Amino acid sequence: MSDSQPAPARPGGGIRERLIDGLAVFLLSAIAVLTAWCGFQSSKWGGEMSIAFSEASSARVQATDAASSARDARSADTALWTQWILATSQDDAALVGYIEARFSPELAVAFEAWDAEGRTAAGPFAMAEYVPPGTERAAELNARADQRFADALENNQRGDNYSILTVLFALVLFLTAMSQREMVRWGKFTLLGLSVVAAVVGIVILATFPIRI
Template identity: 60%
Template sequence: MTEHETRDGWTRATEIVGVFLLSITAVLTAWCGFEASKWGGEMSIAFSQASSARIQAAAAEGEARSATSFDLTIYAAYVEAAGSGEEELADYIRERFTPEFEVAYDAWVRDGQVERAPFARDEYVPEGTFEAQELSARADAKFAEALENNQRGDNYSLLTVLFALVLFLTAMSQREIAPWVARTLLGLAAVVAIVGIVILSTFPIKI
């Protein structure tokens, strides 16, 4: 085989590999753009859910504060009536205790009234407290999920830059340059492409 034929063979091989790399990289770049868009959408949804949970948690906390205020008012009236010796009025007010306060009050009396008031007891959990805690925890979880989804989208976007480098190197290798330079650029493009594919395989997929 002559030197000319060998050179032509290398040129054809370079062109074939170049076309293959360009095709594969174009598909992978489009895929990364699609995944970045999908994870961006998931981020927006998670942020929206976190915001909604925050609003609901605030409403539940407001409900708990209102319940505590009501219990304080009823208890103050009860203490005043009991202190004045108005047993009938005190019993009437006692029957108006909310179930949440009733539990704490009974435990307080049973344990010798060590605390200054039933409100200091662990048993006292006004209505809306658990709901506020659950919703606040959900908001925190959704916010963290949104940040994670945002990072995933950014990772795919950064990978498109890596594949753009592959396209650049491959395109440069197809120009009228010294054969050894073309092969070097093409080899470098192939290495970068392989690295990009390996990294891509570790990323989560969202369809």
């Protein structure tokens, strides 16, 4: 046998190469699908973020309207209360009774509580019983606005998480594609091994993410 004759192929070399190529094709296909899924989820969570921000803004506007109604009611009650004080200071019982009959339901409840406690507080407006209409509604709407705003921020973070995972899967595609180039065998093994590790890490992380359909 002359020195120029090529060395015989090692047994199993062809099978190993085909397995490597098959694994690379599988990785490219699977990761391409997962990358598209991450993009879809990022878009969905971005939509959820926009909806939550919109609902938070709407609730805030409604809360402002309700708070304005409460302020108007308090102003009207305050004006009536001022007249009651003046009538009381003048010992005009008829006028006092006339004004008391025109107290709003909220002021009347607070006035009764204030009177029952011996009128020791600064006035019925200082009583916990005085709640002008719109106060509770404004508090509920503000709480909803705060919650939806927090939801929007969380949805934004979820979308960002999927986007970051897309970058990781893109790295897997890059490493897998590079492993198919003509190079020494250990280089192919190294690149393909790194891509497998990165793919497994990405899939594990993906399994922990919430899904929006």
